[in-house]
Amino acid sequence: MDRGIYLDNAATTPVRQEVQDTFDEVLSGTFGNASSIHTFGQDAKRVLEESRETVASRIGAQPDEVIFTSGGTESDNLAVRGAAYVLKDRGRHVITTAIEHPAVLNCCGALEREGFDVTYLPVDLECRVHPDWVLDAIRPDTILITVMFANNETGSVQPIEEIGGIARQKGVIFHTDAVQAVGKVPVDVDDLGVDLLSISAHKIYGPKGIGGLYVRKGTTLDPLVYGGHHEKNLRPGTENVPGIAAFARAIELATVELASVKEHLELLKERLANGIQERIDMVHRNGSRDSCLPNILNMSFSGVDGEALLLNLDLMGIAVSTGSACSSGATEPSHVLLAMGIEPLLAQASLRFSFGRENTEEEIDRVIEVLPDIVKRLRGLGDSRAVR
Ligand SMILES: *Cc1c(COP(=O)(O)O)cnc(C)c1O
Numbered sequence: 001m002d003r004g005i006y007l008d009n010a011a012t013t014p015v016r017q018e019v020q021d022t023f024d025e026v027l028s029g030t031f032g033n034a035s036s037i038h039t040f041g042q043d044a045k046r047v048l049e050e051s052r053e054t055v056a057s058r059i060g061a062q063p064d065e066v067i068f069t070s071g072g073t074e075s076d077n078l079a080v081r082g083a084a085y086v087l088k089d090r091g092r093h094v095i096t097t098a099i100e101h102p103a104v105l106n107c108c109g110a111l112e113r114e115g116f117d118v119t120y121l122p123v124d125l126e127c128r129v130h131p132d133w134v135l136d137a138i139r140p141d142t143i144l145i146t147v148m149f150a151n152n153e154t155g156s157v158q159p160i161e162e163i164g165g166i167a168r169q170k171g172v173i174f175h176t177d178a179v180q181a182v183g184k185v186p187v188d189v190d191d192l193g194v195d196l197l198s199i200s201a202h203k204i205y206g207p208k209g210i211g212g213l214y215v216r217k218g219t220t221l222d223p224l225v226y227g228g229h230h231e232k233n234l235r236p237g238t239e240n241v242p243g244i245a246a247f248a249r250a251i252e253l254a255t256v257e258l259a260s261v262k263e264h265l266e267l268l269k270e271r272l273a274n275g276i277q278e279r280i281d282m283v284h285r286n287g288s289r290d291s292c293l294p295n296i297l298n299m300s301f302s303g304v305d306g307e308a309l310l311l312n313l314d315l316m317g318i319a320v321s322t323g324s325a326c327s328s329g330a331t332e333p334s335h336v337l338l339a340m341g342i343e344p345l346l347a348q349a350s351l352r353f354s355f356g357r358e359n360t361e362e363e364i365d366r367v368i369e370v371l372p373d374i375v376k377r378l379r380g381l382g383d384s385r386a387v388r
Contacts, residue, residue, distance in 0.1 A: 004317035005363045009203075010152050010180060010296055010354035011321055015246075016205040018253060023207060023246035034239050035228065044241050051241075051248035058255045059197065060188035061214050067231045068244050071211035072179040072200030074224075076103035078213055078234065079175040079196040082221030083144045084111050087173070091141030092116045095172075097129050097158075098339035100148050104177055105335075108146075121147075126288035127156035127340050135166050145174045149181035149197075153323040153336040153352055154287030155296030157185060164193025173219060179203055179211075183254030184262070184293045195219045199251070201243070205357070206250030210243035261357050265294035268355045268364050273297055275368035280375050286337060286350060298323070300342070300350040304378045307331055309351055312374045318367055321352045 006014070015023075026047055032040030034048045049063065056063045069075045084094060096108050098120045108118045119137045121129050129147060138145075145167050150157045160176055167174035175196035178187055183204040189197055197214040201207055215221060215234070227236025254261075276283055282302035301309060306322035313320055323334030333347035342350075353367075 004319060005359075005366060006319050007353045007355060007359065007363075007367070008319045008321050009356035009359075010155075010352065012202045012208065013205045013356055014358065015207055016250070016253065016357075019206055019246045019250045022249040023242045026245040027242035030241060030245075034241060035230070044239075047241055047245050048239055051244045054248040054252050055199075055212055056214075058187075058251045059182070059199070059214060060190050062217065064232070065189075065215055065217055067213045067215055067234050068239060068247075069211050069213055069235055070209050070240075071202070072101070072177065072198050073103040074235075075179075075198035075200070075211050075213040076101070076175075076177055077107055078221060078224055079198060079215075080104055080107040080144065080146050081111065081224060082234070083173050083175065083196065083219070084116060085222040086220050087143040088116075091139075091143045093119070093139050093142040095119045095121065095134060095137045095142060095145045095147075097121045097123060097147050099123050099127060099129075099151050099153075099336045100146070101152055101177055101179070104146055104148065117141075123156075123339050125340055126291070127151055127154040127286070127336065128288055128291060129158055129163075131159050131162035131166055134163050135170075138166070138170050138172060142170070142172050145172050147174075147176055149176045149178040149187070150184065150293050151287070151336060152180045153296075153334055154298045154340075155180070155293035155354075156288040157181065157291045157293060159291075160192050160194065167195075168193050180293060180296075182251065183258060184265075184295060186258065187255075189214055189216065196221075201247035201250050204250045204254040206247045207243050210240055210247045212247065257357075262294045264357065265355045268359055268361065269294065269297045269353075271361060272353055272364045272367060273299070275364065276371060279368065279372045284346070286340065286342065295355045297353045297355075298337075298350060299353070300337075300346045301375050302346065302349060304349050304375055306348055306350050308378055309349075309374060312378070313367075313371070316370050316374075318370070321354070323347070323350055323352055 032044040034044040052063045179200045195216040200211040284300040286298040333344045337347035
């Protein structure tokens with residue numbers, strides 16, 4: 001079956017065969033409850049702990065510093081709310097950025113409604129936060145800094161190591177959402193100086209609904225859910241052992257292959273960016289060119305509605321994304337592009353192309369072939385809201 005051209009790998013990735021094999025094997029062969037004392041349980045426990053060792057080793061952590069969760073969203077919640085609640089008597093100020101994933105942004109919104117004070121740092125035109133802005137925002141009552149590693153819409157990579165140094169020097173807990181970064185750029189928790197780091201399996205060719213949170217030794221969190229003693233009391237519930245084993249396999253493969261895949265992804269990205277810029281006028285490339293993920297390209301097409309562009313590409317079998325969020329029926333421009341200072345109309349004229357290991361140069365050439373006509377046609381419709 002022709003599945004079309006999938007250029008939305010920042011939204012999710014197809015599960016790779018090796019990962020599916022691991023999942024199937026554990027799902028059928030190791031069904032025991034990892035908390036049971038008998039052999040069935042101990043078999044599951046062994047898979048669980050081996051998986052934990054694998055995940056830990058791929059990010060430079062110790063096995064007992066990895067907590068398995070249901071994915072990036074839960075990891076972000078556990079980190080941000082878990083740290084804020086446990087430290088609330090020391091202070092109620094949290095520092096984050098205006099470009100975070102909703103999983104962090106909406107946690108911060110919830111904290112604000114509960115009496116916390118949140119500073120949302122701006123970003124520059126390249127979608128980057130400056131470390132000195134973080135330093136300037138720190139107050140005596142600051143208890144947590146949460147800055148994403150790489151932005152999911154523009155691919156811009158943040159100066160995490162510098163911010164980690166500042167956080168450490170000031171004695172403030174530092175969380176980073178590394179969901180888009182893991183498997184794309186090297187991630188080592190000690191080099192970065194982070195205390196908490198979120199990962200999700202389905203962005204690295206693993207299954208959905210499984211992920212992890214790195215919790216540095218000595219960092220305490222309040223759990224969000226109460227139950228048994230699983231995952232060091234931080235995340236109770238019988239463990240999803242097949243998902244965890246598949247996650248471990250996925251992160252192992254993604255990090256081992258990182259360098260070779262990076263080259264392929266960058267080639268595809270530049271091929272598409274150049275092809276678009278050669279054939280279509282009034283296009284803008286958004287985000288940082290120097291400090292960015294190899295697999296995300298964000299471009300604005302003046303005078304075109306991004307959603308219309310997406311739907312027309314879909315008709316041609318090409319899957320991409322707009323950064324805009326759909327809230328109460330109306331699409332709103334991306335909060336990330338707005339934070340970069342891009343005008344709302346131009347922000348709504350944007351597309352995110354995100355590449356994966358299975359994409360080919362032929363697929364990119366197909367996009368370059370069909371996109372100019374679609375843009376021309378949509379511009380010809382003379383949308384009165386269009387910017388030119
Ligand atoms: C996808 C994503 C998440 C959410 O992860 P889920 O596993 O889908 O809950 C969080 N942060 C970023 C940056 C993401 O790209």
